[in-house]
Amino acid sequence: MLHLLFKSKAYGLNNELIVEIRGLSKTIGGFPVLSDFGMEVFTGDICGVVGPNDSGKTMLFRILSTLVYPDKGKINIFGKKLYKGRRDLLKGMGVLIDEPVFYDHLNAFDNLSVFSRYFGMSRDNDEINRVLKLTGLSELSETKVRNFASGDRKKLAIAMAIFNNPALVLLDEPFRALDVKSLIEIKKLIKTINRERGTTFIIASKRLDDLEGFITRIVLIEGGQLIAEGNVDELMGKSKTGLVLETEDDARAVALIKESGLKLDNIVAADGVIRISCAKDLIPAINRLLVEADIAVKMLRPDNAISSYYLTFTD
Amino acid sequence: MFTRSYAFIALLVIFVLMLLFGLSFTVEGGSYYNSFVSTFGKGVEFNGKLVNGNMFAYQLLHALWLFVPLLIVFVTGGMISEEKSEGVLRMILARPVSKTKFFTARFMAAILYVFIVVVLMAVLSVGIGLLVFGNGELLVFDKGNFTVLSPNAALIRFAVAYAYYTVVLFTVASLSMLFSVIFQNSLKAVMVTVSVILSLYFITSLDIAMFDGLKPFLFTSYFSTWSRFFAVNIHWMNFAFDIIVLSIHILVFYVLAVVLFNKKEIYN
Numbered sequence: 001m002l003h004l005l006f007k008s009k010a011y012g013l014n015n016e017l018i019v020e021i022r023g024l025s026k027t028i029g030g031f032p033v034l035s036d037f038g039m040e041v042f043t044g045d046i047c048g049v050v051g052p053n054d055s056g057k058t059m060l061f062r063i064l065s066t067l068v069y070p071d072k073g074k075i076n077i078f079g080k081k082l083y084k085g086r087r088d089l090l091k092g093m094g095v096l097i098d099e100p101v102f103y104d105h106l107n108a109f110d111n112l113s114v115f116s117r118y119f120g121m122s123r124d125n126d127e128i129n130r131v132l133k134l135t136g137l138s139e140l141s142e143t144k145v146r147n148f149a150s151g152d153r154k155k156l157a158i159a160m161a162i163f164n165n166p167a168l169v170l171l172d173e174p175f176r177a178l179d180v181k182s183l184i185e186i187k188k189l190i191k192t193i194n195r196e197r198g199t200t201f202i203i204a205s206k207r208l209d210d211l212e213g214f215i216t217r218i219v220l221i222e223g224g225q226l227i228a229e230g231n232v233d234e235l236m237g238k239s240k241t242g243l244v245l246e247t248e249d250d251a252r253a254v255a256l257i258k259e260s261g262l263k264l265d266n267i268v269a270a271d272g273v274i275r276i277s278c279a280k281d282l283i284p285a286i287n288r289l290l291v292e293a294d295i296a297v298k299m300l301r302p303d304n305a306i307s308s309y310y311l312t313f314t315d
Numbered sequence: 316m317f318t319r320s321y322a323f324i325a326l327l328v329i330f331v332l333m334l335l336f337g338l339s340f341t342v343e344g345g346s347y348y349n350s351f352v353s354t355f356g357k358g359v360e361f362n363g364k365l366v367n368g369n370m371f372a373y374q375l376l377h378a379l380w381l382f383v384p385l386l387i388v389f390v391t392g393g394m395i396s397e398e399k400s401e402g403v404l405r406m407i408l409a410r411p412v413s414k415t416k417f418f419t420a421r422f423m424a425a426i427l428y429v430f431i432v433v434v435l436m437a438v439l440s441v442g443i444g445l446l447v448f449g450n451g452e453l454l455v456f457d458k459g460n461f462t463v464l465s466p467n468a469a470l471i472r473f474a475v476a477y478a479y480y481t482v483v484l485f486t487v488a489s490l491s492m493l494f495s496v497i498f499q500n501s502l503k504a505v506m507v508t509v510s511v512i513l514s515l516y517f518i519t520s521l522d523i524a525m526f527d528g529l530k531p532f533l534f535t536s537y538f539s540t541w542s543r544f545f546a547v548n549i550h551w552m553n554f555a556f557d558i559i560v561l562s563i564h565i566l567v568f569y570v571l572a573v574v575l576f577n578k579k580e581i582y583n
Contacts, residue, residue, distance in 0.1 A: 067405060068581065086411075087413060095409040095410075097409060098402065099402065101401060101405070
């Protein structure tokens with residue numbers, strides 16, 4: 001009954017708290033993987049959990065999907081404690097953690113059919129076909145999964161995650177190792193499902209680029225701790241903008257900008273570009289500084305607000 | 316499990332062993348029984364066909380009874396740990412699946428596999444034996460006692476012996492499943508199970524008084540007791556006790572495995 005409640009609640013809801021985490025900690029072999037972590041996600045959000053390798057993103061997802069038990073902390077999903085009525089909660093959730101695993105000797109349709117039994121459903125051909133159509137896999141429904149390209153495997157994994165219309169979907173690095181075309185298709189798919197079904201997504205990624213212009217809420221995690229979180233709209237208002245530069249002499253350019261006394265949040269030179277997090281009105285001043293110092297500027301463009309927001313917290 | 320190639324490889328191994336034994340029985344069976352008969356000197360005379368299908372089936376069971384449990388371990392020891400290391404467990408248990416029901420389904424699959432192995436062994440050994448070597452009385456010599464069983468009586472004794480042996484193998488499979496839950500990889504689970512079985516069997520084989528009190532409660536003590544079904548008189552109460560002890564082993568291993576499986580964290 002609880003999962004039917006989740007299904008009906010998935011559509012057109014007001015901004016209700018769907019995931020609430022407080023003081024979450026997990027230690028493995030004496031090493032704190034998550035330390036006093038907390039976050040909130042609201043219905044209809046596409047929430048990006050961003051952090052570098054070993055920041056605790058995957059452990060967070062394993063705990064939310066009940067594969068791993070936390071050492072301490074409070075986790076409420078759909079207003080219920082996570083480990084009370086585990087199966088009922090999981091009926092309202094779809095999960096993709098690490099690389100997807102399928103029965104490679106079966107085709108896409110049969111994989112979903114076997115999978116549907118884990119929901120205690122008898123084979124629901126309509127739902128299977130609906131999900132395959134939504135994920136763009138209708139033409140591959142009879143193809144054995146071992147012959148799928150990596151992008152199609154990811155789509156099938158997402159099909160499994162959204163099967164049975166869950167209210168909340170957790171996707172751990174769904175864009176990893178995807179080509180550009182597949183990346184665009186999957187992002188479009190997630191947005192479509194979010195818009196049409198009102199499904200809330202929590203997506204982990206170590207690459208901000210994958211989530212730019214796509215997520216509505218961001219959670220920054222590093223070293224197992226919450227660095228910052230908030231709605232992207234609110235943060236873009238709060239945050240300063242960023243700037244990306246390519247010059248003929250990055251080292252000199254960085255030294256000059258730092259000595260100029262301009263009020264910058266951060267300046268980082270790496271991989272042949274200089275990234276600056278600063279107020280928008282400083283951009284002309286920076287440009288003038290470089291021109292007057294006879295440092296040739298090969299490229300200058302505003303950086304994405306989320307990237308620059310991330311830079312203000314990481315150094 | 317039944318889509319895993321190693322399940323069929325184990326069946327193939329049993330079949331090949333049976334064929335090899337059949338070949339050796341064909342070539343050497345006669346001379347073995349001639350030398351056996353000659354030990355009794357001129358005072359005892361055997362008439363009839365000693366080397367027959369029932370004899371073949373009996374000697375085959377004698378040859379295989381210790382190997383089959385090891386093959387069962389190789390197949391069932393990897394059931395849970397292999398799914399863990401492949402990531403299948405991660406995919407399934409992040410869904411609204413009861414962990415107890417999931418494990419029980421795998422456990423029942425292991426039990427079914429054991430049952431299939433035993434039925435195949437019984438049917439092939441007796442069936443092929445009777446087809447190739449013909450029917451005849453079964454002569455059993457054990458601990459100084461002769462038993463001569465008519466062909467029909469032999470068939471019934473085989474059925475009961477194999478049924479008993481099945482319970483022994485169920486116990487082995489359930490221990491193997493327990494270690495499959497405990498250990499992350501199949502190789503470790505199989506090695507530990509085999510080590511436990513061999514160690515306990517070693518203890519049950521030792522003729523040392525200090526272990527006598529322990530032996531009735533070790534499941535390895537019942538590995539070879541199927542042969543008592545071929546004695547003149549069958550002590551059914553003893554066998555009832557054996558079945559109870561083995562059933563308790565199976566229950567304890569199963570419950571422990573379920574409890575540990577429910578507590579297990581999935582990192583793969």
